[in-house]
Amino acid sequence: MAIRQVGALPLRKVRGGGFEVLLVSSRETGRWVIPKGWPAKRLSDPKAAAREARQEAGVTGKISDTPVGGYRYRKKMADQTVRVVEVEVYVLWVKKQRKSWLEKDQRVRAWFTQGDAARKVREPRLKTLISQFGV
Incomplete structure (x- = not known):
């Protein structure tokens, strides 16, 4: 059975x-991902996704109320078992990008x-979710 996470798809408009x-x-692994994490008891799923974006990428902004889609991945757990994780994805329109944030020393952001x-x-x-967003 899949376990659940929430993720943010941070976007910014360009000229x-x-x-x-x-x-x-x-x-x-250093591979490219979106900020994501576990749902929180005291936060709505969109707010939990926004918190992950703040902690993992140092960005804040306006988060969507409803998910725009989802995806699955395999996660190696602390006990070395591998679980399937279902991620619900919320769009975050970025308004602010911090120079320093919680996981700055653990991650690269770009x-x-x-298309890229x-x-x-x-x-x-x-x-698919990224390539078809806004189409």
Whole structure:
């Protein structure tokens, strides 16, 4: 059975129309991912996703109330078992990008064009979600 996480898809508008996507490196493998984490008892899912974006990527902004999609990935747990994780993704329109944030020393963050971001991530449904967003 899949376990659940919430994720933020951080976006910023660019001159001339369109937008860029912010990706962060994962701590374990260094591959490109979106900020994501566990739902919180005291926070709504969108607010929990926004908190992950603040902690993992140092960005804040306006988060969508409803998920724009989801994807699955395999996560190695602390006990070395591998679990399937279902991630619900919320769009975060970035208003502020901090120079310093909680996981700055553990991750790299970078802005990509929509096409480049879709190519950088590994999970097929996340690739599709990014490449088809706004189409």
